[in-house]
Amino acid sequence: MIETEHTELMEKLQTHFAGKIVRKDLTKKIKEGANVPVYVLEYLLGMYCSSMDEADIEAGVQNVKTILAENYVRPDEAQKIISKLREMGRYTVIDKISVKLNYKDDVYEAEFSNLGIKNVPIANKYAADYERLLCGGIWCIVQLEYFYDEGDKNRCPFVICKVTPIQMPSLDLEEVKAARAHFTDDEWLDLLLRSTGMEPSGFNKRVKCLHLARLIPLIENNYNLCELGPRGTGKSHVYKEISPNSILVSGGQTTVANLFYNMGSKTMGLVGMWDCVAFDEVAGIKFKDQDGVQIMKDYMASGSFARGKEEKNASASMVFVGNINQSVDTVLKTSHLFDPFPDVMANDSAFLDRMHCYIPGWEIPKYRPEFFTDDYGFITDYFSEIMRELRKISYADAYDQYFKLGNNLNQRDVIAVKKTVSGLVKLLHPDGNFTRESIEEILRFALEMRRRVKEQLKKIGGMEFYDVNFSYIDKENFNEEYVPVPEQGGGKLIPEGMGKPGHIYTVSHGKSGMIGVYKIEMQMSSGTGKFEKTGLGSDREAKEAVETAYRYLKANGKNISGTISTTTKDYLMHVQDLNGIGMTKMLTLPAVVAIASVALGKPSISSAVILGDLSIGGTIIKVEELANTLQVCLDSGAKKVLLPITSAADLGTVPAELMGCFNIIFYQSAEDAVFKALGVE
Structure with missing residues (x-):
């Protein structure tokens, strides 16, 4: 029975997404030998291994391995590649390159991350067409030439002939919407999880939804998400590996110029160049500037910030991931769930109130090998482009025809719930067709994720945040349903029933x-x-x-x-x-x-x-x-x-x-x- 269902699903995938799916075990197999991001690897697998025929796949895998062996630059082999380039005169490399303007000579210059060469002149059109080269850099396939000029020894001998960013060239969103109608809700949810490399059969529905919530910042503009939990649960995996449109700021230390706007060079920072900026290890977040957290608060609330004489707008989502070292019960009894944040943020209720969603990372099991899929999913690059296109539309009012929100939600709560609903509807129902049951499930989830933020604010900020009994009202029969937060129940400090004398x-x-x-x-x-x-x-x-x-x-x-x-x-x-x-x-x-x-x-x-x-x-x-x-x-x-x-x-x-x-x-x-x-x- 399960085998038949799987065959049917494969037929649907072949029919509607031919050439856009890849077997994730191939990614795993090659990934272990080459330290390249998943989207780089799957870009190549998509070019050579989109077939269902085992022989073609095997040949494609060999081809990809050869390309990676010969063209992917390992840092320890950089000099070998440079030597080959000199001997052969021309060579193609796969590397992460970043570009900056040398304003003294008025030329753009590229720096190769693994190859270790810098100040290589690059045509203006690449800086104009691919702005993210100017901010952090992106992975590219680069055709290089070597020409040493005896007459001008100061001239850089490396010449960039062609740069191909590792991204899907185009996407027809209407095609995706039309194809969605042929899959059941469960099939589509499982396909999305397999596209991120996870095997859904190892998780229950709740854990699947929590995994899916990690993708909302990639599909929703200006979405602020927080996930704290134990180590080894893949909190930063999505933002580092799955999408070329997100950047993971490791180590935590940053500047206003890097993150928002550099007034010296008049260039936008990370929030202007990426769809999602994720901070790994929130405990280490530190701004070198005094006003860093204030500007971040301003940006998280409105999607804009003031620098110098003007106001700048950006649409990047903010993600904060980190570790909780004790059990949740202990943390709830002794402090609050935002405790791992640095003090300047953890004690600032106005900053924390801007969080739209708090994913309970402690509910996601520690990853084991069987949690990673060997089945077919979207090529991550294609999946990323779908999410990028869907950022342009909103389903914030999706629940309006069936439900309205209870009176304990203030304006910030309503905005947070609507954004979460919109993100999940775009992921699960990109065509906008959903049932009453499905939207009710999504609404309950969105209310819980925001209520978790409000419960902690109540502990930190007191009476200003006392209204935490979130509910929604059915427009048909006017029943009011309250949405609890699982970890708040039980484990009360003051037990029920009679105590002992003297207690x-x-x-x-x-x-x-x-x-x-x-x-x-x-x-x-x-x-x-x-x-x-x-x-x-x-x-x-x-x-x-x-x-x-x-x-x-x-x-x-x-x-x-x-x-x-x-x-x-x-x-x-x-x-x-x-x-x-x-x-x-x-x-x-x-x-x-x-x-x-x-x-x-x-x-x-x-x-x-x-x-x-x-x-x-x-x-x-x-x-x-x-x-x-x-x-x-x-x-x-x-x-x-x-x-x-x-x-x-x-x-x-x-x-x-x-x-x-x-x-x-x-x-x-x-x-x-x-x-x-x-x-x-």
Whole structure:
């Protein structure tokens, strides 16, 4: 059955894409012996191995191997090739060449990456026709001649006769659209993945979609994408190997002149020359210029930036890939998912808010040999040209006929979701023909990818980003569907159900200024009234806060219960900083409740957090930044909140949606807090 389906698919490919497909195992076979980008290799395979006949393919592969052996320049063999060129007078090489203008002599000069020769004069028409030669360079097939002039020894002996960039000469997009109708949705999705070199049968539908999302920056203008995850999951592979229209900035250090606009030479930087600029290893991104991140923010929001006296426009997408070294659960508990970014970006909510999509790289399995396909896919160069042509159209309103977006999305969220929808529709349905089910699936995916960004912004920026409950509404029956983010579910810091006596949770500001969750655990044993504490390190203020709590109970314990003894029992307190943001000093009131809880053998009411504090004189202190504190309570799993009555006046600052998530219990004094926290009437 599977064999029959495969034969049918091959027939469709031969009928509609003859000469534009290649067997990906051939690419793999030759790639291992020649360090050339995939699109260079497949350009040659497309010329010589487009047949389905095994004998023709074998002959074609030998031909390609011969060309690569004789013409591809390996850096260690550069001198051998130069010697051959001198002896033969003419030689064809495959190399990456870049061009710059020598304005002293008013000539364009080429530099050969692997051959190692530079200042070779090149005709003006090549610089005009292929602008990307001027910015980073591109792979080309170059016919060279050697002529040494005895009369002019300063003249360069190398002569460039002909330059052929390794790219498809032309593309008929209407042909592609017409052909798409002959493939099922699953067949087309699998064909796209095989075109990038992956074997779809090794992945489930979710992982296939995540792989596909990596291609959106290549098919959508001004799309900002971020993917962080473990090593070895192919995060940068697409941007380095698959498309000649994208550039991978390795190492991270760059300048405004290189990336945006060089005011000295009046030339556009990378964003003007490439469809996609990807940054590898985001942790290392560093601008030599002070205003680098600011200009990048401006560009990511509008596709334009100001340099000098004028404003420049460009359409390149921005991609940020990097590694998360811990498990996602750990990262979510201790910081946020943008943490690997350099501080100047990770703490700038305005920069992060410009991300249209955050791919959860931790869901993609580490690559194994069987994940790479041996089947047929598009020649990568042809596939790249399809994506390049599709950048000119938009399907941003594709979902409008069936659905509308919920009211938690602001303008930036709507733009992000529309761009992701447009990109995925162009990839999966380039002809614009899709079913209601298909567009609903795409819309849900787009909402989730943007919500992941918003959830992290909420952790960093607080109440400004509290509206994260993304939804869409069916226009037929007005049902509202909410879209969750998988990693936000489960693993809450404050568990459901009854805890043990002496286990109390509180939320307050830590040493770093961030708001976090703190857990107090108490143990009691027979003794002489000793009070020991651990987990506080050398924090003097925190130690004083819990000492104050113990002294308060010594003096006022009988007002709570006659059974609380500070003379015949010893107490051990351990305080945990669950978010790793530094210890808090707001521990006196929670510590009073914790000591009373263990002394009475009564656990706290379930899923409860105690807010507020107690001064040395016994005065109740209200909660600072109440709305942000309650947001952290919600994210951490709290269902009930004990709040000092003095904070009632601040409830007007809390959004109604947030208030509705809790059972709020007010207390007036420390004793009242103990009774209500332990559920004692």
